[in-house]
Amino acid sequence: MPKVFNWHINREMEYPYPATPPTRQFAAVFDTNKCIACQTCSMICKNAWTSGRGQEYMWWNNVETKPYGGFPQGWDMKVLSLLGPQSWDRGTNTYTGMTLIESALAAAQGRQVTGYLPEDAEWGNVNIGEDEAVGLIEGGTSFGLPHPVWSFYLQRICNHCSYPACLASCPRKAIYKREEDGIVLVDQERCRGYRECVRACPFKKVMYNVATRVSEKCVACFPRVEQGLQPFCTIGCPGRIRINGWIHSPQEADLESPVDFLVHGRKVALPLYPQFGLMNHIYYVPPIHVPPEYLRQMFGPAVDRAMENYRQVKDDPEMLGVFMLMGATDRWIEKFRVVQGEAVGYDAKGDEIARVPLKEPVVVRPNFDPVLTVYRHNTM
Amino acid sequence: MGPTGFLARGVALAAVLAAVGLTTGGRVLAQQEPFYAAAYVSELPTDPRSPVWGRAAASEVPLIPQAGILPALTQASVPKVTVRALYDGERLAILMSWQDRTRDALSGRPDLFRDGAAIMFPVTEGLPNVCMGAAGQVTNLWHWKADWQEDIDKGFQDVVDHYPNFYKDVYPFVTGSPPYRMPQDFSAPEAQAYLAGLSAGNPLSQPLKSSPVEELVSQGFGTATHKAAQNVSGQGVWTDGTWRVMFSRSLKAADQEAADLQGRKQVAVAFAVWDGSNQEVGARKQLSSFLTLAVGEETNQMPVWLWGVFAAIAAATVWLGWPALVRRSPRE
Numbered sequence: 001m002p003k004v005f006n007w008h009i010n011r012e013m014e015y016p017y018p019a020t021p022p023t024r025q026f027a028a029v030f031d032t033n034k035c036i037a038c039q040t041c042s043m044i045c046k047n048a049w050t051s052g053r054g055q056e057y058m059w060w061n062n063v064e065t066k067p068y069g070g071f072p073q074g075w076d077m078k079v080l081s082l083l084g085p086q087s088w089d090r091g092t093n094t095y096t097g098m099t100l101i102e103s104a105l106a107a108a109q110g111r112q113v114t115g116y117l118p119e120d121a122e123w124g125n126v127n128i129g130e131d132e133a134v135g136l137i138e139g140g141t142s143f144g145l146p147h148p149v150w151s152f153y154l155q156r157i158c159n160h161c162s163y164p165a166c167l168a169s170c171p172r173k174a175i176y177k178r179e180e181d182g183i184v185l186v187d188q189e190r191c192r193g194y195r196e197c198v199r200a201c202p203f204k205k206v207m208y209n210v211a212t213r214v215s216e217k218c219v220a221c222f223p224r225v226e227q228g229l230q231p232f233c234t235i236g237c238p239g240r241i242r243i244n245g246w247i248h249s250p251q252e253a254d255l256e257s258p259v260d261f262l263v264h265g266r267k268v269a270l271p272l273y274p275q276f277g278l279m280n281h282i283y284y285v286p287p288i289h290v291p292p293e294y295l296r297q298m299f300g301p302a303v304d305r306a307m308e309n310y311r312q313v314k315d316d317p318e319m320l321g322v323f324m325l326m327g328a329t330d331r332w333i334e335k336f337r338v339v340q341g342e343a344v345g346y347d348a349k350g351d352e353i354a355r356v357p358l359k360e361p362v363v364v365r366p367n368f369d370p371v372l373t374v375y376r377h378n379t380m
Numbered sequence: 381m382g383p384t385g386f387l388a389r390g391v392a393l394a395a396v397l398a399a400v401g402l403t404t405g406g407r408v409l410a411q412q413e414p415f416y417a418a419a420y421v422s423e424l425p426t427d428p429r430s431p432v433w434g435r436a437a438a439s440e441v442p443l444i445p446q447a448g449i450l451p452a453l454t455q456a457s458v459p460k461v462t463v464r465a466l467y468d469g470e471r472l473a474i475l476m477s478w479q480d481r482t483r484d485a486l487s488g489r490p491d492l493f494r495d496g497a498a499i500m501f502p503v504t505e506g507l508p509n510v511c512m513g514a515a516g517q518v519t520n521l522w523h524w525k526a527d528w529q530e531d532i533d534k535g536f537q538d539v540v541d542h543y544p545n546f547y548k549d550v551y552p553f554v555t556g557s558p559p560y561r562m563p564q565d566f567s568a569p570e571a572q573a574y575l576a577g578l579s580a581g582n583p584l585s586q587p588l589k590s591s592p593v594e595e596l597v598s599q600g601f602g603t604a605t606h607k608a609a610q611n612v613s614g615q616g617v618w619t620d621g622t623w624r625v626m627f628s629r630s631l632k633a634a635d636q637e638a639a640d641l642q643g644r645k646q647v648a649v650a651f652a653v654w655d656g657s658n659q660e661v662g663a664r665k666q667l668s669s670f671l672t673l674a675v676g677e678e679t680n681q682m683p684v685w686l687w688g689v690f691a692a693i694a695a696a697t698v699w700l701g702w703p704a705l706v707r708r709s710p711r712e
Contacts, residue, residue, distance in 0.1 A: 052574030053566055054539060056548050057490075110452035110664070117659065120491045171451060171663050172602045188580035192604075194662040196451055198490065208490040210539055211562055212577030212585035213527075 001101075004163060007249050008274035008300075009095035014102050015163045016112060025182035026160045026220050027247035027259045027281040028234060029269045031323065033288060033310070034241040035153040037063045037130070044236035045157075049219065054211025057123045060218035061157045061233045067294065069129030071156075072122035072204050079202040079276070080297070082114050086275045090301045099277025100165060100202060113165045113200035123207075145289055152287035155241070157233060158205040158218035159272070159280030160184050166217070169200035182281070183220045191215055202276050228332045228347055240327025245334075247281055256335040258322045258345075259283065266319045268310045270299040285310055317341075320358050329354035416649075417674040418465035424473045425466070428617050428624035433475050436464035441651055443666035448511055449601050453664045457655040461497075461668070467675055472641055473628040474499060476651060483618040484656030485526040488542045493656035494527040496665075497616070497625045500650045501639030503597070510650055510670055512598040520639040521596040521604060522612045524625050526656065529592040529616045536587040538562045563587040592616060593627055597637040601663060609635045631675065641675060649673045 003012045004019040045061035062071045070076055080086075082105060086097040100106065103114040133151040141148055160177075164184050167175040174190035175197060177183070186197070186206065191214040197206040198215060206217040221231035225244075229235075234242040245259030253264035262269045262283065269283035286295050288307045295303040313319050321343030325336055331353040333345035338358065345354035368375050416439045425432040441461050445453035461478040476497050484495045499522045502508045508517030530537050539546060540559045547558065552574055556565035565571075572578055577585030583594065583606045593614035598604045611634045616625035633640035641647055652667040654660040 051550075051552055052576075053551060053560070053562055054488075054575070056539065056546065108454075110447070110450065110454045112450045117491060120489050123490060169451070171449070172604075188576045188585075189582050191577070191582065192584055192662065193487070195490070195493075196662070209575075209577060210488045210490065210542065211587075212575050212582070213487055214577040214582055214584055216576060 006163065006274075006277060006279045008271050008279050009099070009277060010092060011094050013099050013163075013277050016101070016168045019162075021162065022177060022179050022182035024180075024246040025162065025248070025281060026225065026244070027263075027283065028157075028231075028242055028244045029259055029262045029283045029285065029326075030155045031241045031285040031326070032152055032154065033285060034239045035063065035155055036239055037065065037153040038238060039063055039127075040236050040238055041155060041233035041242075044232045045218075048221070048232050050216075052209075052211070054209040054213075055207075055216070056210075057126075058207045058209075058216070059126050060205065060207070061155070062126060063153050063155045064127070065130050065132055065151050066154050066290075067134060067151070068132045069127065069154075071126045072118040073125060073128055074122070075118070075202070075204045076273070078116055079114075080273075082116060083275070086297070088275075088301045093301055095275050095277075095300070097275060099275065100200075101163075101168060101277060111196070111200070112169045115165065115169070115199045115202065117195060117199040118204060146291040147289045150287075150290050152290055154272075154284075155233075156203065156205070156272075157231075157282060158184065158220065159203060159278065159282045160220055161281065162279035163277065165200040165202060165276070165278055166197035166206045169196040170194075171196060175206075178222070181220075181222070181225055183222050183225065184217070185219060185222070186215050186217050188212075188214060188216070202273065202278070203280070225332065229330055230332050235327065235330040237327055243322065243326040244332060247283070254335075256337070258325060258333055258336050261318070261322055261336070266309050266316070267302065268306050268313075268319070270302055270306055273298060274300045317358055324356045324358055325354055328356045416463060416465060416671060418467045418472060418676075420676075421466050421468055424468050424471055424628060425626070426615070428475055428477075428615055428626040429619075432466070433464050436466050436475070439463050441668045441671065443651070443653060443668055445666050446511075446652075446663055449663055451662065451664050453660060453666060456666045457658045457660070458653045458666050461651055461653055463651065465673060465675070467631065469631075471628050471630050472675060473626055474649075475624060475626045476653070477622055477624045478653055479621055480618070480623050480655055481621050482655075482657040483526070483623075485530040485618075486537055486542065487527040487656075488537050488539065493659050493661050494525055494654070495618075495623060495656045496523060496525050496654040496660075497623070498523040498652040498665075499627055500598075500652070501641070502648050503637065503639050507648055507670055509600065510667065511601055512604065514600045517599060518637070519598050520607075520637065521598055522614070522627050522629070523594045523596060523604075524592055524614050524616055524627065525594065526592075526616060526618075526623075528589050528594070531587065531589050532592055536562050538587075595638070607635070607637050609638070611635075611638065643676075645674060645676055647673045647675055 001014040002018040004015045006013050041061050050058040064070050089096050100114045106114040133149050135149050137149050160183050174187045193214045195208050206215050208215050230244045234244050243258050245257050247259050250264050253260045255261050255265045269285050271280050286299055286303050286306055292304055317338050321338040324343045325345050334348045335346045337344050341358050343356050347353045419436040441463050445456040458478050461476050464475040466473045486492050487494045501520045503518040503520050508519050513519035553568045553570035554560055554565050591613050593612040595607045595610045595612045596604045597607050612629045614627045632642040648670045650668050650670050652665045654665045
């Protein structure tokens, strides 16, 4: 099997195809700390892409409460159990365990990738476990970091991986990664509904359409991306927790690009379960109130530094600038700059497409309005 | 009887056996590979349960799990299939029957897989790779699907058939009333845009089927392609743990991608079976090696064991009859 380099785990790994990186790679940063699980992202995606016959159960975008929530139910615990022990060399941030493709279980299953096919019922409760914390808050519990009782929200779409498990598993080569932006798509004409991809994708973001009997997945709103627009789930977020951008390897990082800046520059955003070995491109700012033991399993050993760096955000105008640019425009921000207390986003042509203050001005209005001769209550 | 007489009796026996051997020689050689003959009938049956199938010899074909390529089947769930073949001079009909405890005819749920059966013929000259051919080695596949059969027998097995209590408030551009039905309530072009597989022209997504058998052309694993012309008809019936699935097509190939069976006395053929409840789909199947099917050898329908009986009778006659024969000789 060919060897490819995966900088998420800082080593070469096996993959059925040689590395053929796209011209540029679709990516996003999601700040888990700001999410309130309102599911607006889920609904905007549903309305845009999965409101058809056979897609009733599909949520290409979902938000689940960790540690117990999951769509499909228990996907993460099941995959982690199948993969077995996962070890890192913490000195070099090198993953020393097996990836889902390297795992001996894959061959034992007669498959390219270690995985499982969720049962029907597991897709049936999209938001089971919502707002369930790890325990009850006992009398006398006080807040500190990390929280003794905690939960957090995990926003999930397809990761548009560099080494997708779905693509690796498809015997028909019906899944392809676009050369122009790295978006991973299922060829709707070529797919024959075998569901090898559904079984292989650990994030369970390929789903079988029960009416057309072929599989479908998150398309990263590619018609929008082609027009220089960010996907619906990004721009629909009222909490402004998401931003899209092109991701590069650490050596080629473009620190004027918002995603590269957060991932490589400030190192506050990390891929989910990098040990799966897929080089997945949704990067998460880890929830800083959660015990790091849990987060290390989820985001790898770099999570401690990410949390530490994130806590510096109020004193870091550039980092604050990128976070303020989240949700500030529906356009795709190619580059950003912080100028005189404002963060400015630019499109591919270098035209300004967003300008936001690093600190929103505080306006105190008197409760009597002499123009309209009315009193206002401070409800807004 | 002296030693000379014994020798003469032995020579005569050898001569008779040689004669029988020469007559059957071609058959014996052909028998080195499994050899299945299609029986001639004036009218082909249209039902896999028809008694007419009894006129074709039943051949048991062993199946092995596909393990040459991933995804592989690690253990066979269907170790053999019984095959019968009939022809009427115009069309060839093949019946496959096998034991399967579960009837898996639904695929409209994320975790349900259909049962299936397939027959493969080479299209290009020579014997192709049994794994669906190879580059330049074109094969013609006839793939019967239990879910297609169900769609034909009972109407398209829709979301509402799999989930009777489901409710969804609205579908874009739908007509009719809840819970709606495919395909009629989704026939507006705008509504079809939300059925991506169907919009893309994927034959698997087509709710209306004219045959439960899909005809494909292939040049190796992963290359099976729906043929532009679909000419294989069929029917599958499951009763008491047994699938009986029949296929039929004209002997003459209707197009370049189809195997031409007209005027070819020996045709290579291979079989495959899928058990849906074992999540068998695609390359996860059990298959046979290539076998030889004889079509149109009406005069040579006698099985080899019968030739063996003839040989034994002839040998016994010569051996036992020899003394009487020599006694009548004038020289004695």
